Amino acid sequence: MEYIMRLDFQWKQNLEREQKEADSTHHVNKLLLENILPIHVADMYLYHQYMMMEELYHESYEEVCVIFASIPNYSEFYKENEMNDEGKMCLRVLNEIISDFDMLTYDKQFFTIEKIKVVGSTYMAACGLQPGGRYSDDYQFEERDKKDHVATITKFAMAMFEKLKNINNEDLQDFKLRVGIDVGPVIAGVVGAKKPMYDIWGNTVNVASRMDYTGEEGKIHVTSEVGETLQELGWQVECRGEIYVKGKGPMTTYFVDPTIQPEEEPKINLTNNNNDNYDKNRRDSTNTERRRSSQLSTNSFKGLLSSHRGSLDISRSRDSSPHSSYSPILKMFKKCRDGGSIGSSYGESTSAGSSPRLSLDSHCTESQMHSLQMPSPVEEEIVEAVTAEDNPRTFLRNDISLQNGVGEDNDFLTGISYRHPIDLTERDDKSSHLNYKNEMAKSDSFVISRTTTSENMPSVTVLNKDRSKSSTAITVELEELCDIPL
Numbered sequence: 001m002e003y004i005m006r007l008d009f010q011w012k013q014n015l016e017r018e019q020k021e022a023d024s025t026h027h028v029n030k031l032l033l034e035n036i037l038p039i040h041v042a043d044m045y046l047y048h049q050y051m052m053m054e055e056l057y058h059e060s061y062e063e064v065c066v067i068f069a070s071i072p073n074y075s076e077f078y079k080e081n082e083m084n085d086e087g088k089m090c091l092r093v094l095n096e097i098i099s100d101f102d103m104l105t106y107d108k109q110f111f112t113i114e115k116i117k118v119v120g121s122t123y124m125a126a127c128g129l130q131p132g133g134r135y136s137d138d139y140q141f142e143e144r145d146k147k148d149h150v151a152t153i154t155k156f157a158m159a160m161f162e163k164l165k166n167i168n169n170e171d172l173q174d175f176k177l178r179v180g181i182d183v184g185p186v187i188a189g190v191v192g193a194k195k196p197m198y199d200i201w202g203n204t205v206n207v208a209s210r211m212d213y214t215g216e217e218g219k220i221h222v223t224s225e226v227g228e229t230l231q232e233l234g235w236q237v238e239c240r241g242e243i244y245v246k247g248k249g250p251m252t253t254y255f256v257d258p259t260i261q262p263e264e265e266p267k268i269n270l271t272n273n274n275n276d277n278y279d280k281n282r283r284d285s286t287n288t289e290r291r292r293s294s295q296l297s298t299n300s301f302k303g304l305l306s307s308h309r310g311s312l313d314i315s316r317s318r319d320s321s322p323h324s325s326y327s328p329i330l331k332m333f334k335k336c337r338d339g340g341s342i343g344s345s346y347g348e349s350t351s352a353g354s355s356p357r358l359s360l361d362s363h364c365t366e367s368q369m370h371s372l373q374m375p376s377p378v379e380e381e382i383v384e385a386v387t388a389e390d391n392p393r394t395f396l397r398n399d400i401s402l403q404n405g406v407g408e409d410n411d412f413l414t415g416i417s418y419r420h421p422i423d424l425t426e427r428d429d430k431s432s433h434l435n436y437k438n439e440m441a442k443s444d445s446f447v448i449s450r451t452t453t454s455e456n457m458p459s460v461t462v463l464n465k466d467r468s469k470s471s472t473a474i475t476v477e478l479e480e481l482c483d484i485p486l
C-alpha cells in the first residue's frame, strides 16, 4: 500500500514537472513565433495548426497603407575597417535607428501599424492589416478606414523623422530619411517552410516602394490617392506634378512636409523629453506597448538572442537616455530571469492573507535566461497587489484597479499580475474586448466572465478559476496607466 502511494506520488511529481516543461516550451515557442509573425497570424499557427496542415496562410485586404522609409545615406556611412570594428559599429547604429522606429509601433496612436521588415536600411511597414477588418469578422470596409490608415501612416512617418533627428543630435550624425507611401489592396501571407515570413504583395506595395525610390530626402512622397486623402483631412500637401515611375508610367504625386501637421492633429512630440507631453507620450506608449506586450516580448526575445549571437552590444544603447528603446525589454527579461514568466500575463492568486507582493511563476528555466546573457540590469517592474483583507475595496497596481469584490469571500483576491492592459477608453470596438478576453483567458488564475462598457470606462469581470462561482467575481477596471520606470 505504501509502495503504491509512493509510486503515485512520484508519478504526480513527474507529471507536474513535465507539465511545467511543456508550458515553458510552449511559452518560448509562442515568443519566437510572435516575433516573426503578427500576433493574429502567430495565433493561427499556434492554435489552428496551420503549420501541420501545411496550408498557405493568406489574407486579402482592400485598403492597406504601405510605407517604405529609407536612409539613403546609410550606405555612405557603412564602412568596414579597423576603426569601426569591420562594420559592426555601423551596424550598431543601424540597429539603434531601426529599434527606435520599432518602438514607435508600440505608441498608442500607431498600434494599427505592422512592421513588415527591414530591407537594407529601408523600413517597411503597413497599416490596416487587422484580420476581419475593424470591428468584427463580417466587417465591411468603410471609406473612413482608408483615411485612418493614411493619416496614421503619415503621422508615423513624421514620428520617424523626429526620431531620426534625435538620433542625429545624439550621435552627431546626419542621416536623412526618405519616405514613400501608397494605399490600396494588398495580399498578405506567410511563405516559406524554413524561416517563414509574413509579407505583403501587390501593386500598392510596389508603388509605395517606388514612391520611396523616386522621392526626395527629408520628404514624404505619396501617390495622388494618398495626397488627396491627406488634403481632405486638412493636411498641407504639395503637388509634385507628373513623374515617370518605372513599371507604372507617368504618375501625379505629392510631397508632404514632415514638419507640418494639420491643426486638429495632436502634435507629435518626441523631442522634448522632459516636459509633460513627453511623459504623456511615454505613458501612452507604455499603454500600447503593454497592450501589445506579447509582441514586444517576442521582439525583445529575438532582439536579445540575435544581439547575443551577433555579439552586438545593445546594452551600449541609450539606456540612460529618456527614450531608451530597450528598458521594457530588459525589464521583461530581468523579470523572467529572476523567476517571472515571459508568456504568462498573470500571476497566480495566492491564499488569503499571504504576502501582498505577487509571486510570479517561472516559465523560463534558469539556463534559458542566463544563456541570454542579460545586459546591464534595469529596474524591475514591481508587480504588487493588495490582499482583499488588507483593502477590500480597491486593489491598486501600476496599471489596473481591482474594485468591488463581489460576494462574501472575496479574500481570494490576493493578487493579480496584469501586464496586458488594453486601453479600451478610446476604442468602442468589440475586437478590443475580444483581445482582452483572450488575454484574460490565458491567465492561470483567472478566467474571464464578461465584459461591459459603461460610458468610457470598460470593465471586465473575472472569476477565480479555483472558486469559479459568480459570487466570487471581481471587476477589473482599466484606468490611466502609470509609467514604467525606465
Ligand SMILES: Nc1ncnc2c1ncn2[C@@H]1O[C@H](COP(=O)(O)OP(=O)(O)OP(=O)(O)O)[C@@H](O)[C@H]1O
Pocket (backbone or CB within 6 Å): 119, 124, 199, 200, 201, 202, 205, 206, 207, 209, 210, 246, 247
Ligand atoms: N514585399 C515586398 N518587400 C519589399 N520590397 C518589395 C515588395 N514588393 C515589392 N517590392 C519592391 O517594390 C519595387 C517595385 O516592384 P515592381 O515589381 O514594380 O518592380 P521590379 O521591376 O520588380 O523592381 P526593380 O526592377 O526595381 O527591382 C521593387 O523594387 C521591389 O523590390
